[in-house]
Amino acid sequence: MIPSVAIADVEPSRPPAASPDERTLDAVARRVLWLAVRMVHEANHVRPNVGGIKVGGHQASSASVVSILTAMYFRWLRAGDLVAVKPHASPAYHAIQYLLGNLDGSMLTRLRDFGGLQSYPSRTKDPDPVDFSTGSVGLGAVAPMFAALADRYLRAHFLESVARQPERRFVALVGDAELDEGNIWEALLEEGLGDLGNVTMIVDLNRQSLDRVVPGIRVRRVEAMFAAAGWHAIEAKYGSRLEARFALPDGPALRERIDDMENEEYQILIRRPGPEARVRLIDGASASGRDALARSVADVPDDDLPELLADLGGHDQGVLERLLRDADRETARPTVLFAYTIKGWRLPFAGDSLNHSALLGAEQVDRLGEALGADLAEPWAAFTPGSAEARLCARRRRDLGYGIAKEPIAPASTPVLATPDVRIPASTSTQQTFGDTLAALARDAEVGPRIVTAAPDVAVSTNLGGWINRAGVFAREDGPDRGDIKRPLAWTLGPGGRHIELGISEMNLFMWLSQFGLSGELFRERLAPVGAVYDPFIARGLDALIYALYVHARFVLVGTPSGVSLAPEGGAHQSTVTPSLGIELPGLRSYEPVFGREVVWTLLEGLRGCLDEDDGFATYLRLGTRPIDQSLAAPVEARLGLDGWRAAVLAGGYRLIDAGEAAATLPASSPVVVVMATGSIVPEAVEAVRILHDEEVAANLIVVTSAERLASGQHGGRLDALRNGRPDGVGLMAELLPPAERRAPIVTVADAASHALSFVGGIYGAPVVPLGVDAFGQSGTIPALYRASGIDAAHIVEAALLALDLAERPTTLGALRDGSVGAGSRASA
Numbered sequence: 001m002i003p004s005v006a007i008a009d010v011e012p013s014r015p016p017a018a019s020p021d022e023r024t025l026d027a028v029a030r031r032v033l034w035l036a037v038r039m040v041h042e043a044n045h046v047r048p049n050v051g052g053i054k055v056g057g058h059q060a061s062s063a064s065v066v067s068i069l070t071a072m073y074f075r076w077l078r079a080g081d082l083v084a085v086k087p088h089a090s091p092a093y094h095a096i097q098y099l100l101g102n103l104d105g106s107m108l109t110r111l112r113d114f115g116g117l118q119s120y121p122s123r124t125k126d127p128d129p130v131d132f133s134t135g136s137v138g139l140g141a142v143a144p145m146f147a148a149l150a151d152r153y154l155r156a157h158f159l160e161s162v163a164r165q166p167e168r169r170f171v172a173l174v175g176d177a178e179l180d181e182g183n184i185w186e187a188l189l190e191e192g193l194g195d196l197g198n199v200t201m202i203v204d205l206n207r208q209s210l211d212r213v214v215p216g217i218r219v220r221r222v223e224a225m226f227a228a229a230g231w232h233a234i235e236a237k238y239g240s241r242l243e244a245r246f247a248l249p250d251g252p253a254l255r256e257r258i259d260d261m262e263n264e265e266y267q268i269l270i271r272r273p274g275p276e277a278r279v280r281l282i283d284g285a286s287a288s289g290r291d292a293l294a295r296s297v298a299d300v301p302d303d304d305l306p307e308l309l310a311d312l313g314g315h316d317q318g319v320l321e322r323l324l325r326d327a328d329r330e331t332a333r334p335t336v337l338f339a340y341t342i343k344g345w346r347l348p349f350a351g352d353s354l355n356h357s358a359l360l361g362a363e364q365v366d367r368l369g370e371a372l373g374a375d376l377a378e379p380w381a382a383f384t385p386g387s388a389e390a391r392l393c394a395r396r397r398r399d400l401g402y403g404i405a406k407e408p409i410a411p412a413s414t415p416v417l418a419t420p421d422v423r424i425p426a427s428t429s430t431q432q433t434f435g436d437t438l439a440a441l442a443r444d445a446e447v448g449p450r451i452v453t454a455a456p457d458v459a460v461s462t463n464l465g466g467w468i469n470r471a472g473v474f475a476r477e478d479g480p481d482r483g484d485i486k487r488p489l490a491w492t493l494g495p496g497g498r499h500i501e502l503g504i505s506e507m508n509l510f511m512w513l514s515q516f517g518l519s520g521e522l523f524r525e526r527l528a529p530v531g532a533v534y535d536p537f538i539a540r541g542l543d544a545l546i547y548a549l550y551v552h553a554r555f556v557l558v559g560t561p562s563g564v565s566l567a568p569e570g571g572a573h574q575s576t577v578t579p580s581l582g583i584e585l586p587g588l589r590s591y592e593p594v595f596g597r598e599v600v601w602t603l604l605e606g607l608r609g610c611l612d613e614d615d616g617f618a619t620y621l622r623l624g625t626r627p628i629d630q631s632l633a634a635p636v637e638a639r640l641g642l643d644g645w646r647a648a649v650l651a652g653g654y655r656l657i658d659a660g661e662a663a664a665t666l667p668a669s670s671p672v673v674v675v676m677a678t679g680s681i682v683p684e685a686v687e688a689v690r691i692l693h694d695e696e697v698a699a700n701l702i703v704v705t706s707a708e709r710l711a712s713g714q715h716g717g718r719l720d721a722l723r724n725g726r727p728d729g730v731g732l733m734a735e736l737l738p739p740a741e742r743r744a745p746i747v748t749v750a751d752a753a754s755h756a757l758s759f760v761g762g763i764y765g766a767p768v769v770p771l772g773v774d775a776f777g778q779s780g781t782i783p784a785l786y787r788a789s790g791i792d793a794a795h796i797v798e799a800a801l802l803a804l805d806l807a808e809r810p811t812t813l814g815a816l817r818d819g820s821v822g823a824g825s826r827a828s829a
Ligand SMILES: Cc1ncc(C[n+]2csc(CCOP(=O)(O)OP(=O)(O)O)c2C)c(N)n1
Pocket: 061, 064, 087, 088, 135, 136, 137, 138, 174, 175, 176, 177, 178, 179, 204, 206, 208, 209, 210, 343, 356
């Protein structure tokens, strides 16, 4: 938490506005600034504060972009354009939405309040329309780029419906320190994003981050980096007053001096009293340039000098408009506009290095209101009806297409998801079946056209080859014909392609999923985006994955291969924490199928989540390369039939081996133990259960296909169930464990951190011995690694025997048979 700091007061400045239009625009900008500042003030100093925690909000960061937002929303933007606004400009953004009639005035008192305006613009939680959520800096900066790619993709694939939509611009208004985030540079290097002429990034170049004035003149390097990435880089550097002065005979000396000044010096200069500013300005110049420099500002009164020096292009409507039109003319590549601004513009702490979290005092707010022409008695007043400002707001509301009902989303009803005909060999891996299923779906007339895949340079190794051969690779134009060269992977490029190949950036993959996964909401055509990534590298893009879920994108994420089952690949590629992510991330359904059929079913369910008209969700499939003997599934198929098995898989798990059924000769006194296993490790669990049966232990094997479904039933449902007098209402666990078995000890086993499944004992108070991979792996064979990690059959058997010792009153097979709970006597195993 940043403490409020005492900051020297400087008078708010009000540059002269010339034409009636400019005056109107300036009046709008002043009102936006006032509302933004007052909103934060209300939240911190007026609204009753329960608990005494500083509410916060960013007056300085909002002020920094007031002119830019005004130029955008009151001049430049068109209906259909989609905009990401830097997170800490939320108050200014909402002020604009209020003036444009999209936000009820009562909300202005509810910034950062429960159910009120969010701290950072949120698509899903704010009451007014927000195109892109922002918050974690860097992500909002690139979201519009991926949305622009989705727009391009849709225009190439769904011509009729999308062609009716207006050409859109995709805009990101970002903070300058936000450019420190590496994900922005990963997106800049992505070749599919490099020629999006409808993308504009506007950098609020206030030279300040959270903690400090950014040293040196970093912008020069950054501009060169954008240019090197193929972007059209332009600057709104100086305002018209300074530009006019540069045009005078000694003007070049002044320009050179400011151009060459490091950020820290500039920030000090614009905050010093006029006489001191003049001395600093001139003394800091080279000896040869001092005279011309002194002459260049000789006629500027002292009082006016700091304000003249702070006349930057990012606060000049004329300059901004000219440059935004310039961005429009560039249609072959994206544009970045560096808009030079003052953080805290027109506020007493303008340009102060510690103003990021600073709040104006009550008196300062009143003085500001007066200076900005606001009515202190009616702080939330909109413009007087009939005034030039009110007319401008009404006109812009129409121009921006606000209030017009959106087209319905296609497809209007959930498409039929027919189970594709996939040949599943006697022994196969989940990754193999995933690839085969997608390849089969490429020819599905109903769902195939809506599936689009992406992989960060791992398409081949995650088994997308068959799909890519049939679906092709998306490119703006047809690729060169390879003639009769026969290769296992055809890689046919063209606008009809349905695979998008990304460079090695997991951040880009998740940002891609976030925007392609919102295609229904953004462009009225739903897609089913499937992203494939090596499971361990999910962590590399985790923040972007969380972002994709936070914005409610619908997608299928396939993490493969996973776990130490990737044995020879070694510890650097073995994932252990991903099942926990699958359980804990909100809005994500997670499956770890074992058998080929289960892959087909869970993938189809994930695609349904993308395309369903009401029940949308994102899905994570954790897969692997270990060949699994498919005949091991015979008992469940025999007991439940295919439909029952499928329903159980989607619900989260099923009983694969039941001791009573499988080992009819076991004595009634055999103690009961439950083995719960997930993923690649199931064959070891089957072997262990058989050994236990030989040892006269009544071991049951439950396969968990979704720890997430199990946990959500258990955690989410329990309290409600108790409230409603249904202690049994704990989701799937109640079905998996019949009452007589609920106190029997449980051994959990996964090719993942042991913690991932250990929660299962909590529901009925059964002792649990969790097995899993709790150390980094290494290269080796699967048996060697399973043994070293303690998840092979021998360890499962040992754990089961030890678990039996934990149970005070062991459950016996006989008791299970007559349904009495924990009543049997202890039998030695
Ligand atoms: C990923 C991430 N890290 C850290 C933060 C905390 N944070 C919020 S704003 C900010 C500084 C942003 O500076 P800049 O982008 O220049 O915006 P300004 O406030 O100057 O407008 C930081 C570090 C964050 N929001 N997201």
